[in-house]
Amino acid sequence: MGSYHTGSCTPTNTKISLSLFFLLVGASAQLSSTFYGKSCPNALSTIKSAVNSAVSKEARMGASLLRLHFHDCFVNGCDASVLLDDTANFTGEKTAGPNANSLRGFDVINTIKSQLESLCPKVVSCADILTVAARDSIVALGGPTYTVPLGRRDSTTASLSAANSNIPAPTLNLSGLITAFSNKGFTAKELVALSGSHTIGQVRCTSFRARLYNETNISDSFATSLKSSCPTRGGDNNLSPLDVTSPTSFDNAYFRNLVSQKGLLHSDQQLFSGGSTDSQVKAYVSNPATFRADFANAIKKMGNLSPLTGTKGQIRTDCRKVN
Ligand code: HEM
Ligand SMILES: *[C@@H]1O[C@H](CO)[C@@H](O)[C@H](O)[C@H]1NC(C)=O
Ligand SMILES: *[C@@H]1O[C@H](CO)[C@@H](O)[C@H](O)[C@H]1NC(C)=O
Ligand SMILES: *[C@@H]1O[C@H](CO)[C@@H](O)[C@H](O)[C@H]1NC(C)=O
Ligand SMILES: *[C@@H]1O[C@H](CO)[C@@H](O)[C@H](O)[C@H]1NC(C)=O
Numbered sequence: 001m002g003s004y005h006t007g008s009c010t011p012t013n014t015k016i017s018l019s020l021f022f023l024l025v026g027a028s029a030q031l032s033s034t035f036y037g038k039s040c041p042n043a044l045s046t047i048k049s050a051v052n053s054a055v056s057k058e059a060r061m062g063a064s065l066l067r068l069h070f071h072d073c074f075v076n077g078c079d080a081s082v083l084l085d086d087t088a089n090f091t092g093e094k095t096a097g098p099n100a101n102s103l104r105g106f107d108v109i110n111t112i113k114s115q116l117e118s119l120c121p122k123v124v125s126c127a128d129i130l131t132v133a134a135r136d137s138i139v140a141l142g143g144p145t146y147t148v149p150l151g152r153r154d155s156t157t158a159s160l161s162a163a164n165s166n167i168p169a170p171t172l173n174l175s176g177l178i179t180a181f182s183n184k185g186f187t188a189k190e191l192v193a194l195s196g197s198h199t200i201g202q203v204r205c206t207s208f209r210a211r212l213y214n215e216t217n218i219s220d221s222f223a224t225s226l227k228s229s230c231p232t233r234g235g236d237n238n239l240s241p242l243d244v245t246s247p248t249s250f251d252n253a254y255f256r257n258l259v260s261q262k263g264l265l266h267s268d269q270q271l272f273s274g275g276s277t278d279s280q281v282k283a284y285v286s287n288p289a290t291f292r293a294d295f296a297n298a299i300k301k302m303g304n305l306s307p308l309t310g311t312k313g314q315i316r317t318d319c320r321k322v323n
Pocket of ligand 4 (some may be wrong): 209210211212214232
């Protein structure tokens with residue numbers, strides 16, 4: 001290596017190394033945690049106050065905002081496409097199978113957007129608002145914190161078909177889950193860490209009925225306790241907590257539940273059903289700090305999926321529609 005680098009201190013080579021450096025660092029170099037430092041110094045505190053107030057009114061809202069961010073990022077990147085309403089001449093993602101009658105939290109994002117439009121018009125993107133709101137939600141419910149790189153811009157398009165195909169279904173088996181996350185650049189370990197999001201929030205009966213009545217890999221007492229609010233027919237929209245133990249704290253109880261066959265979704269229990277991810281689930285049971293650290297890294301990475309930066313996209317003035 002010595003001879004290869006001889007003379008690397010000449011100005012020309014320094015220039016080449018610098019451009020190579022920026023080329024390699026690429027798109028992520030365009031996001032920066034201080035992006036709004038001068039243009040909207042109160043952006044982050046405004047988002048945090050609004051999230052804290054929404055979560056103190058209803059703890060579940062923290063879960064809903066986190067899921068909204070996930071469903072944005074897994075569909076052509078974190079570009080706020082999930083927030084666009086359908087109109088007579090525009091098809092958004094809100095009616096996609098995983099989203100319809102299920103996603104919530106839009107009002108909180110719209111309220112934050114209007115506050116930020118008064119404070120610093122046309123500066124803070126809906127995609128950044130959603131990414132920061134997800135982080136603040138995690139923190140509000142006791143989860144780990146992390147810095148959020150900023151500077152995402154908003155899409156002018158949405159994709160109903162990508163929403164239907166890229167967001168993993170709760171009917172997937174372990175290999176389907178691993179593939180869905182690998183398609184977005186995540187390892188099986190990151191799949192397990194990110195699934196730890198199911199330590200908060202609620203699920204409709206329709207999403208777990210088959211598990212309750214047709215699966216053997218479920219705790220008897222757990223299944224029995226759920227059947228009255230989730231009968232074989234009817235009650236599709238009745239809610240049950242994803243984490244039966246502590247539904248509004250961001251902790252590692254989700255993983256403890258999996259080990260006692262108390263995963264609510266089929267996909268949850270798949271992470272601990274005698275397959276390749278069992279050991280990772282056990283590791284998060286015995287070491288909550290590792291879960292927190294791995295989760296923070298993985299969710300931050302999710303927030304960096306294919307952002308629109310520079311002059312791509314736009315800064316929407318209303319998150320529900322293209323300018
Ligand atoms: C591993 C694959 C995943 C599957 C199959 C899955 C599936 C689901 C389903 C079916 C629901 C309930 C929907 C309903 O009945 O209305 C749900 C809720 C939720 N999901 Fe996931 N999810 C996955 C991964 C994730 C990830 C990676 C995150 C966050 C980073 C996440 C966050 C949430 C949250 C917080 C809720 C509760 C939302 C609320 O209470 O409003 N999920 N998920
Ligand atoms: C699309 O519909 C909206 C109303 O929903 C209207 O304001 C807009 O002008 C329409 N755009 C086109 C290109 O037709
Ligand atoms: C997982 O599901 C896929 C698609 O439904 C199927 O082809 C595959 O055989 C399943 N794998 C296992 C191990 O059950
Ligand atoms: C259970 O499985 C049977 C046979 O595959 C199916 O007919 C039935 O609809 C399933 N029940 C539920 C609640 O999913
Ligand atoms: C159920 O989970 C256990 C591990 O807890 C595993 O050994 C078994 O194969 C699983 N069965 C099914 C049908 O997934």
